[in-house]
Amino acid sequence: MTTKIGITGAAGRMGRTLIEAIAASSDDLQLAAAIEHPESSLLGADAGELAGLGKNGVVVVASLDAVISNIDVLIDFTVPAATIANVQACAEQGIGIVIGTTGFTAEQQAIIDTAAMKTAICKASNFSTGVNVCFKLLDMAARVLGDDVDIEVYEAHHRHKVDAPSGTALSMGQVVADALDRDLDKVAVYGREGQTGARERETIGFATVRAGDIVGDHTVTFAAEGERVEITHKASSRMSFGRGAVRAAGWLKAQNAGLYDMQDVLGLK
Template sequence: MTNSQDRHMTRIAIAGAAGRMGKALIESTHKNPDTALGAAIVRSGSSLIGADAGELGNVGKLGVAIVGSLAEVVDQFDVLIDFSSPLATLDNARVCAAHNKPVVIGTTGFSVAEKAELLAYQTQIPLLLSANFSTGVNLCFKLLDLAARVLGEGYDVEVYEAHHRHKVDSPSGTAVRMGEVLAKALERDLDKVAVYGREGQIGPRPADTIGFATVRGGDVVGDHTVMFMADGERVEITHKASSRLAFSNGAVRAAIWLQQQTSGLFDMQDVLGLR
């Protein structure tokens, strides 16, 4: 049997450790035989600072104290996984760029200016951004591209997504990414053809639109369905997540892969070899 000390362990820092995804990431990092939790970061002033991160992730004491700033622990990790907030992610990216640390980013909701600043760091360090880290969802992105190209203009396209009541952005980053994949395959400009709501006497459906429907409620982890609808038939591609571990396991897998890269911008399609 190979002892864990005989192989390289990727030390992972988790930003946004107190959130739902942060806790799942602690669990995934602890359970993966090739990774170890190096640091856990929460917002400054949090009452959790100083507590053991393993207890936050429900995996027992790990001897890793929660901190309120990434700058405090720059020597304790190899790769940062950040599922925090746009401003916090930008701050953390600056720290990582200054210390040559790769960053896996699951944060959504960046403004155009914030996204531009973030992407600029790809010339200094490896960045991996993904709307969704699930292996199954990323396979769906590939299937959607194929389906859109095969079915073509004769099918109406609609994207449905459902999430828990606490989700603050709409539509989800995954749904938007699905729309981007569809628009590219169909040679459309998503900014011009996306429809995010319908109400009243709206008239017949324009043929080139891509519709989005959003549902929020309960504890739904994440459901996504894309429908291709034509006269006489309907094709649906669906993914349903039952646990956040589907996403956190993928993010940890991405962190291991990203540590081997030089500067550049990547996503889960690169990690999974789906290009």
């Protein structure tokens, strides 16, 4: 049975990637709606042409309300405020939603949690299959290496990314902290400057780079005396995220109300 997918932020970099990913997917996944903000100059454009694929007959519209009855699942990689509004609209209609947006406040996350009681939601900091494999490897490494190593998380993204550290970096830190039974809020160190003193073993450090057109690099280092283990993922194209999100949309249609992540989609839990 065909899964009809809607995309918000359809004219943006990730939106166009998602359109392309749907076009390259199996026949049971179909682009059914493309949404942009009301002030966009691209309203009325053909979504296929925006993605460089030629016309597909899906016209970019300014409102989710105008097309929500035509879709089974919405994919949202926009900004927190817009995503929250879309989550609430989808929950009211029982429409599934795949969330790739990051940077939510605690209050916004609570809204998502409540909406998941009404509809199926898949929320992940990163939809890349490779990154999600890294999450499993990080859990294993942390449990084996334990408190005998210093742990640092490095991430780099393009100059336009507005939140830091990245949601993926924070998720990596959370995986490690959970494996070691640490409270990330208490042990995270976000950057260092000046006379910081000797490093405390239990801390988990984060370093952030914003430059050029870097799609996304993440490395977690487990450093001991005489050796270190590094688990790295480097994305060279947004298509890795797009393929994963589209895969999640197809999977989500068959799920009951609840809050899921990409680990659920891939069967890694």
